[in-house]
Amino acid sequence: MEKRPARIQQRLNKVYVLQVATIFVGFVIFGISENIKGPAIPRIQFDFMLSEAQVGTLLSLNSLGYLIACSFTAYLTRLWGIKRVTVMAFASMTIAGVFMFLAQQFGWFTASYFLMYIGNGMLEIALAILGARIFVRNTGMMMNIAHGFYGLSSIAAPLIATGLMKVTIYGYTLDWRGMYLVMLSLSIIPMILTLMGKFPEAEEETAERTPVSTLLRDPALWLTVLILTFGVVSELAVGGWLVNFLEKAYDWDTVSASGMLSMFFVCFTFARLFLGTLTDRFGYTLSLIVFSLASGLCTFGALIFGEPAAFLFALSGAGIAMIYPTVMALIAKRYPKESDTVITFTVTLMGVGSVIGNYLIGGVIEVTKHLYGSDTSLGLLRGLQAGYGVIGLCALLCTVSGIVLYSYLHKRKEIV
Structure with a gap:
């Protein structure tokens, strides 16, 4: 019997399976932690008597925790390894759930939420670096499938959160505090997978890495930052504002509004799981332009045509879903030796954009x-x-940033 090729053998071994499982389940937890806030925010706002501007400020401060985590995670990864950093990320999220459950004052709750976003930021960087190292073929497709698991959990998260908030145990209604405790405690599952797995560390390169100063002079890098920032702000803001919008603008009940958010993530997940292969076929830069344009047009279409066109809010998820994983694939291909540095740089600046974006939305309202x-x-x-x-x-x-990037790379014959 012919011996299997070494590459196939490697993909079937336990180490690789655990690596992939950690990435996929890690994104499931990431999706849960990000998107259970949709149905919870109106109740948090009521309990603490917050204005829309204060909600925007709350989300911005939490994004600041994400930003801070992104700024130091790559360093910790090189110092301690991806495995320890990933375990720390899941542990932070679990502990944050306990603190949220105990929170009775807004300051204590804000600190607890801040801790959760520290864990989210650490997890985001660790999973992105791991994906760039192990998905060496069909990078766009594999990155999108991995991030598709974020979408899978995001579909169910708002509805599960809504249901959990109504659960009564021995006369005690879980409400949003108990819901956060239960949902974030699920981080223990991927923590166990991480402890069982073996992770690839950064290889010692015989050739010198490109200096950071040289990377910072690359216009393509800054354009990539803009694309990722605008795309992710648009993506994450939906989880925080769509349910609130539908309940207050159209007088929808929580179940219906949460259902629309779940439909957003159905479209979001379908795109990542089944359209990722198109990014490898048509090129990452062109794909970014097309998908972001589709998302923007759907969002404005929903606002212009009112409640009958509310389904366009959900449909916009198919376009915006492709931005983050496609940017990660672009980075892995354009900066193969410096992917950890570039990922940290772009995601950190993206975090700055998230802080500004959430604050801006609340302020504009x-x-x-x-x-x-x-x-x-x-x-x-x-x-x-x-x-x-x-x-x-x-x-x-x-979309505009993507067009500028495409033009720049086309002139240099470096289209990715």
């Missing part, structure tokens, strides 16, 4: 409400429409 009447239903509607319009604008700015 408040300013527009004042223009139309803060205490009127019209003022609330116009404010929410303007705030959500920022999400669509970010998608279109992602």
